[in-house]
Amino acid sequence: MFSPVFKPTTVRLVLTIAVLYGWNIHQLDVHNVFLNDILQEKVYMAQPPRFVDPALPSHMWCLHKSLYGLKQAPRTWYNRLSEFLISIGFLASKSDTYLFILSLDGAMVYLLVYVDDILLTGSNSTMLHRLITLLQSEFKLQDLDSVHFFLGIEVKSTAMGILLSQHKYALDIIQRAGMASCKPVDTHLSASSKLELVPGTLYSDPTRHHQIVGALQYLTFTRLDICYAVNKVCQFMHAPTKDHWSAVKRILCYLQATAKE
Numbered sequence: 001m002f003s004p005v006f007k008p009t010t011v012r013l014v015l016t017i018a019v020l021y022g023w024n025i026h027q028l029d030v031h032n033v034f035l036n037d038i039l040q041e042k043v044y045m046a047q048p049p050r051f052v053d054p055a056l057p058s059h060m061w062c063l064h065k066s067l068y069g070l071k072q073a074p075r076t077w078y079n080r081l082s083e084f085l086i087s088i089g090f091l092a093s094k095s096d097t098y099l100f101i102l103s104l105d106g107a108m109v110y111l112l113v114y115v116d117d118i119l120l121t122g123s124n125s126t127m128l129h130r131l132i133t134l135l136q137s138e139f140k141l142q143d144l145d146s147v148h149f150f151l152g153i154e155v156k157s158t159a160m161g162i163l164l165s166q167h168k169y170a171l172d173i174i175q176r177a178g179m180a181s182c183k184p185v186d187t188h189l190s191a192s193s194k195l196e197l198v199p200g201t202l203y204s205d206p207t208r209h210h211q212i213v214g215a216l217q218y219l220t221f222t223r224l225d226i227c228y229a230v231n232k233v234c235q236f237m238h239a240p241t242k243d244h245w246s247a248v249k250r251i252l253c254y255l256q257a258t259a260k261e
Contacts, residue, residue, distance in 0.1 A: 006098040006114050008221045014110050018121040019161040027147040028118035031140045034073040037066045037080050084138055166222045170255050173215045177252055184257030188229040195232050200241035209240045212248055
């Protein structure tokens, strides 16, 4: 059921190469990725409400194709996509399995995929359009042209290249934590307090703590300035205390102060 995910450093590297050489970056969106993949193993499910066979109410369904919500669905989709890409000449990167590379007639093409979102860039525009047409013949996908928004990351074109921003994502985290009116601070960690694994008063809502810290982890994709602070609070995820939650709120107050950056 394991499905690999891309590494943030890979996305930055691919985008850096594209900007350095002035390549076009296409964003592709695949429709209904989990509905048409053939399952490699037998999976049974209970008959859904209002679709129960009155003659065989205790029987189960044996699925031939994947469904949304099925744990095997992401892996099945990845297998199908990777097999097709390899069949047309792509090679899967050994360091990041969600990066596919095509080298043909002196041209280079990089394809980065995350479930149903695909980034495609390369040195030959004609080859890129040919590959998009080939992908459309196999999968139902839409070419969104130049990338503008990818996995919560805003991509802005500038005279110097492109700017990656998670401004809206950062504001959403602050809103989810109920700290939209918090007082901004200049630093993401308090110099006077040290986070330690010592007995203390446990935070009353550990699930909330886990959700906010997990969201902050993804925010470090572009906000490298909070990497150290987020890493510190991640060390106490198994049993967060009130002090640990205070440290998380400190990071959020810092984001409030730097939200315009």
